[in-house]
Amino acid sequence: MGSEFVPLTLPPMVIAILAALSCAAPGNYLILRRQAMLGDAMSHVVLPGIVAAFLLTGSAAPPILLIGALAAAALSAALIEGIRRLGGTDPGAAMGITFTAMFAAGVLMLEVSGAASVHLDVEHALYGNLEGLIWLDATGWSSLLDPAALAGLPPELPSLALVAGAILLALRLARRPLALASFDEGFARSMGLPVAALSAALVGLTALAAVAAFSAVGSILTIAMLICPPATARLLTDDLTTQLRLSLAFATLAAALGTLAAGYGPPLLGLSFTVSASGMIATLSGLGLAAAATLSPRRHGHAPKA
Amino acid sequence: MVDPTPLPAPETALSVTGLTVAYTGAPAIEDVTARFAAAAMTAIIGPNGAGKSTLLKAALGLIPAVAGEVRVFGQPLAKSLPRIAYVPQRASVDWDFPARALDVVLMGLYRQTGALGRIGAQETAFARACLARVGMQAFETRQIGALSGGQQQRVFLARALAQRADLYLLDEPFAGVDAATESAIIAVLQSLRDEGRSIVAVHHDLATVPAYFDRVLLLNRRVVAEGPVATTFRQAQLAQTYGAALATAIPA
Numbered sequence: 001m002g003s004e005f006v007p008l009t010l011p012p013m014v015i016a017i018l019a020a021l022s023c024a025a026p027g028n029y030l031i032l033r034r035q036a037m038l039g040d041a042m043s044h045v046v047l048p049g050i051v052a053a054f055l056l057t058g059s060a061a062p063p064i065l066l067i068g069a070l071a072a073a074a075l076s077a078a079l080i081e082g083i084r085r086l087g088g089t090d091p092g093a094a095m096g097i098t099f100t101a102m103f104a105a106g107v108l109m110l111e112v113s114g115a116a117s118v119h120l121d122v123e124h125a126l127y128g129n130l131e132g133l134i135w136l137d138a139t140g141w142s143s144l145l146d147p148a149a150l151a152g153l154p155p156e157l158p159s160l161a162l163v164a165g166a167i168l169l170a171l172r173l174a175r176r177p178l179a180l181a182s183f184d185e186g187f188a189r190s191m192g193l194p195v196a197a198l199s200a201a202l203v204g205l206t207a208l209a210a211v212a213a214f215s216a217v218g219s220i221l222t223i224a225m226l227i228c229p230p231a232t233a234r235l236l237t238d239d240l241t242t243q244l245r246l247s248l249a250f251a252t253l254a255a256a257l258g259t260l261a262a263g264y265g266p267p268l269l270g271l272s273f274t275v276s277a278s279g280m281i282a283t284l285s286g287l288g289l290a291a292a293a294t295l296s297p298r299r300h301g302h303a304p305k306a
Numbered sequence: 307m308v309d310p311t312p313l314p315a316p317e318t319a320l321s322v323t324g325l326t327v328a329y330t331g332a333p334a335i336e337d338v339t340a341r342f343a344a345a346a347m348t349a350i351i352g353p354n355g356a357g358k359s360t361l362l363k364a365a366l367g368l369i370p371a372v373a374g375e376v377r378v379f380g381q382p383l384a385k386s387l388p389r390i391a392y393v394p395q396r397a398s399v400d401w402d403f404p405a406r407a408l409d410v411v412l413m414g415l416y417r418q419t420g421a422l423g424r425i426g427a428q429e430t431a432f433a434r435a436c437l438a439r440v441g442m443q444a445f446e447t448r449q450i451g452a453l454s455g456g457q458q459q460r461v462f463l464a465r466a467l468a469q470r471a472d473l474y475l476l477d478e479p480f481a482g483v484d485a486a487t488e489s490a491i492i493a494v495l496q497s498l499r500d501e502g503r504s505i506v507a508v509h510h511d512l513a514t515v516p517a518y519f520d521r522v523l524l525l526n527r528r529v530v531a532e533g534p535v536a537t538t539f540r541q542a543q544l545a546q547t548y549g550a551a552l553a554t555a556i557p558a
Contacts, residue, residue: 176421184399190366190392238449240404
């Protein structure tokens, strides 16, 4: 069992979990600020950034792709603000214009450049490539203790672990000020909190999470990782700390179960194929949200507004 | 006989000089110069669109001013922010936020606790005492979205109390609250004033101005009049502030 599970299923599963944790943590604040759309925008605009970085350097090393993606995120933030100011459009429309245009440009760049034949192809960019992140040097559970085999881990795994650790640490340190600024921005500023810097940091962390998830679930399904676990958690508690913890638990659960179900589910049912792990993760996340929305005890009758 | 020595001018808690704020070109307030007395309750009144909330926010530096200077107890604003408690309009926040009443009050202790400082028994007990002072001790674990409008306003006031400030700036503290909350809030504000603290509130109910406040600032994008309620809250000044159509229930 381990001889197949460890090289083929364990790495994608761990990578999916790390990506899901990276996304769910900032997703909590996006939801509280009613900025879920921003998460969608970030997960789309990183595509042209990643492609451009790849084309300019010829390298698909994670740090290089990350820099490209963050540059694209910064550019998109500037464009959204510019369109909003100059065109007088509302923020939602400005965001919609910016991220679809940049995403489309990314798809075209992918196709035209021939990058498709090298490392990045359109399908992987859209739907992710979890199944491709395998660990060929592993022969079984004992490989986890074998330095030679560990050196052959997919490079995405250690870099994602680093990103996930950084995101979780940053959000842990900033939890109190971020919660204060998200609840009552005017009051937060009167307390001397750097509200604009906190907003920018949240956008930056969201972009970082989107890049992290890009390799795992692709651009389109990243939004499921950003929004579903925190939205599910929000339905089940009125305490922010509990919500944060629950969202990370749901993210882990959906990523682990999704990877397993996609790989082993259809064969167990006697089918001769497997399904997309990222698709399964997003579907499970959606089902979890649906279950919470229908079954949650605290949502019978909404809290009075204002 | 009347003592001939003139009363000393009251100490100034908040002074704004030449304050001008513009939204997309049109000035919202223009060249506002005012002194808000210390240890007094001052109402800022004026018609809709007069710039009352704008004046408060600009005085706090929450919105950029085109021109003007703000001083708090004689000091520049940046230096005196820790002495100010700001109570925003209740409608300005999302009450569906996952927090209990006590959590909101604890936000008022952020200057002491910082991002990572422990919130221990002492802090919690103090936050509870603040809730008790506004009559909300029974609601400390209540989700804030499940509170009535008046209760939410009291929680906001309790958060301000937790800041132990010297100057309280309140934006429409009585908007949409029940009568019991209104009298509870005014009692707390008056007790703060009696402790020597300074209160400035944006207010819209002219009928309660003389009962609630010591001083009044009449604003209609510019300062119309400023002074003690007894001499300033008069028909002539109000007509000038609101236009001539105002009811004549106010002393001439």
